[in-house]
Amino acid sequence: MRIISLIIQREYLVRVRKKSFLIMTILGPVLLACIYIVPAYLMLREGEKRTIAVIDESGLFSQSFENNKNISFAPINTSLAVAKEQVRQDKYYAVLYIPKSILDKTHNREVELFSKKGASIEVEDKVQETIQKKIQDLQLKQANIDTDLLKQIESYEIAVNTANLEEEKEQESNVIASSIVGYISAFIIYISIFLYGVQVMRGILEEKTNRIVEVMISSVKPFQLMMGKIIGIALVGLTQFLLWLLLGFGIIYGTAQTLGIDQQTMMQQVENRQPGLSQLKEVQKKPGLQAKDIYKGLATINFTKIIACLLFYFLFGYLMYSALFAAVGAASDADTDTQQFMFPISVPLIFSIVIATYIVQNPDSSIAFWTSIIPLTSPIIMLIRLPFNPPLWEIALSMALLIGGFLATTWLAARIYRVGILMYGKKVSYKELSKWLFYKG
Amino acid sequence: MSLLSARHITKRYANHTALNDVSIEIPKGSIFGLLGPNGAGKTSLIRIITQITAPDKGEVLFAGEKLSPAHIKRIGYLPEERGLYKKMKVGEQLQYLAQLKGMTKREATDKLKQWFIKFDIKEWWNKNVEDLSKGMQQKVQFIATVLHEPELLILDEPFTGFDPVNANLIKDEIIQLKQNGCTIIFSTHRMESVEEMCDYIALIHQSQKILDGATKQIRRQYRTNTYVLEGEGSLGTLPSEFQLLDLQQLEENHIKASIKISNEASPNDLLQILIPQIQIHSFIENIPSMNDIFIRSVTGTGTTIEPSAITV
Structure with a gap:
């Protein structure tokens, strides 16, 4: 025990x-914070005020344009040519020309926006939105449809509350929130198994190429050396996680405080930045299902359980795989040799992340069941399923088998390791x- | 009394037998040479003694007890393939290796300080190993091997990689250790590099021990009663007890002759015959080197290659 703890320490x-x-x-959380803070900051900072001159020949839109923080509209009566000249002289940011024909059904409905360098998307969107809305209103009025009534009808929302009957308490769950949590935790596991598993492999390869390994195993058992390295690196991983969490939260909230960005904007930023959740984006487009509903859903998820499971699956998933990585390191002579053995180890990991989308959509399918039970894929798949509240016995079985898998790979790795490290x-x-x-x- | 006895050791790998029924006895306080060409099985035997691998058959006794992990800290091993952690500081690394051998950090530090003063390398303590030259690393490695004051020291090809100055330094250290009661095993295929230091030897060839015993006895056993004479003059006909094996005419009437004396005569008889004929410059018994003995015991021929010069 003393020997192993010495090795772990080193x-x-x-x-x-x-x-x-x-x-x-240090850089990890800074980069992470940048991803979330910079866009929020850019969006919110007092940008240069842009004034857009409006030449409205139709006379319909004078009341429709609303000024906001960055953009204001100024109706003018000069000719288009004069206005264009003024834009060139930077008096206005752009000039919007609305022809009379905008209401004429036989014409293309077009307005023109002239600017010096090309209008920003923000301005363009704002103009389009305003005009489109006004014309829709006008047409509804022409057809004798009450716009207020229509608004009222549109605002009806049907909320689908999914409830899981298998849990004793009928717990409300939110599919989307569950998907997000499942995805993120599965991805964390995937990345960290690779990251730290490869470190184990490198470490062993280093000992082998340095030729220190024979000195070492004349003092300690090969198994002690291997386990010491695996556990030592696991602790490095946990330390890094912890520091990232602390630093990351510190930086995000610290910066947010000083920049005066309120939490909701931050949340929206976070929301906009979830990559790869294609089905989620579709849902977002539907009216009525807003980010706040997802956050409401998040609140219903049992985070204590998920974090406990995340730790368990990280630890044993990592232990199981790093034993295999250790065997690869011991059986190779140089970095380039590792390729042939890395492949079969990577396959189940990559497979799990590839089928993740399917599992999210079908968390109770038989594929989801089997892949979350079999140890090589279970650390990733079970975490995807977890927010969907799979039966307890399945989690227990999966955990037990994972521990079994860890013992099996360690036994296997130890036998390859003790021979491999002395083969040059x-x-x-x-x-x-x-x-x-x-x-x- | 034997500090270590290996009895009927057999070790097989998938395709070949590394050791075939090898037995050796290593007397306490001796320097023991484990000699043989590359691939003979020396390293396999050492790995069994250091408990890196286990034998398929046979047993090893350390100070009369069956070899067990408890003996690890009483053995020091300098492998042929040497290495240290490159990115670690010299001092820390030596502390670490000593702690793995069961020393406390404090003990290790105290002992290390003595060694660093002895080798005059105090300024290396905080250097990374990778910043040291190869020879310097060898010194560090040697300290790591002997720091825990092992009763049995195993040195595999000890002098390869050392420059002559450092090789002598290490040789002196080894002799010092022996005087302090340490038992030492030398393993090497370059037999001439250690033979004068060894009290006992064992020759290993093709996984088998072909010869072992006290160095002096083996030498005596293998002597051929052949003498090499150098002098000025000309050699007449010799009586039948003496057989002229080789005669070389050197410059200016000098000769070099190799003469075998039969059991009935003595070297002095030969000298009495030679003195009237030749001005003798040297008269040396041709004692076989370990290398010669090795070749003779492997091939069964009696040719001697280079005489090892020991003046009678």
Whole structure:
């Protein structure tokens, strides 16, 4: 025990003291914060005030344009040519020309926006939205449809409250919130297994190429050396996570405070920035299902359970895979040799992340069931299923099998490791690896 | 009394037998040479003694007890393939390796300070290993091997990689250690590099021990009663007890002759015959080197290659 803790200590300290660890730990959350804060800041900062001259020949829109923080509209009576000249002289940001024919059904409904360098999308959207709305209103009026009534009709919302009957308490759950949570936690597992698993492999390869390994195993058992490294690196991973969380929250809230960005804007930014959730975006487009509903849904998810499971699946998923990575490191002579053995290890991980979209849509399908039970895919798939409240016995079975998987890969890896670390300059085949499993001590 | 006895050790790998029924006895306080060409099985035997691998058959006794993990800290091992953690500081690394051998950090630090003063390398403590030259790293490695004051020290190809100055430094250290009661195993395929230091040797060839015993005895056993004579003059006909094996005419009437003496005669008899004929410059017994002995015991021929010069 003393020996293993010495090894863990060394593996941990060597990595934590590295400059690259410090840089990654600081830079990680800074980058993350930038992704969320910069757009929010840019959107909210007092931009240059843009005045848009409006030449309205139809005479319909004088009351329709609403000024906002950045854009204001100024009706003018000069000719278009004069207005264009004024834009050139930077008196106005742009000039909007609304022809008389805008109401004429036989013409194309077109307005013209002249600006010096090309109008920004924001301005363009604002103009289009305003005019379109006004014309729609006018046409509704012409058809004798009461716009207020229509608004009232449109605002009817049907809320679908999904409830899970298998839980004792009929817990409200929100599909979208569950998908987001499932996705994010699965992705965290995926990335960290690779990140830290490869570190284990590199570490072992380093010991092998440095030739220190023979010195080491004349003092300690190969198994101690392997486990010490695996556990040491796991602690490095946990430390980095923790620091990222602390620093990340610190930076986001610190900056938000000083910049005066309120939390809701931040949340919206976060919302806009969820990548890869295609079906989610579709839902967002539907009126009535707004970000706030998703946050309401998030509130119904049992985060204690998810975080506890995230930790469990990270720990044992990592332990199971890093044992395999350790075996790869021991069986290879150089970085380039690792490729052939890395492939079969990566396949179940990549497969899990590929079918993740399917699992989110069908969290109770038989594929979801089996992949969340089988240890090689369960760390990722079970976390996707978790927010959808799978039966407890399935979680228990999956966890038990994962521990079993960890013990099995560790046994396997230890046997490959003790032979592999002493083999130099030999390209190893799978056939040979299988023989190593049965060598005597 | 033997500090270590390996009895009937057999070790097989998938395609070949590394050791075939090898037994050695290593007396306490001796320097023991484990000699043989590359691939003979020396490293396999060492890995069994250091408990890196286990034998398929046979047993190893350490100070009379069956070899067990408890003995690890009583053994120091300098492998042929040497290495250190490159990105670690010299001092920390040595502390770490010593702690793995069961020393406390404080003990290790105290001992290390003595060694650093002895080798005059105090300024290395905070250097990264990768910043040291190869020879410097070898010194650090040597300290790591002996720091925990092992009773048994195993040195695999100890002098490769050392420059002559450092090789001598290490040689002196080894002799010092022996005087302090340490038992040392040398393993090497370059037999001439260690033979004068070894009290006992074992020759390993093709996974088998072909010869072992005290160095002096083996030498005596393998001597051929052949003498090499150098001098000025000309050699007449010798009596039948003496057989002229080789005669070289050197410049200015000098000769070099190799003469075998039969069991009935002595070297002094030969000298009495030679003195009237030749001005003798040197008269040396041709003692076989370990290399010769090795070749003779492997091939069964009696040719000697380079005489090892020991003046009688």
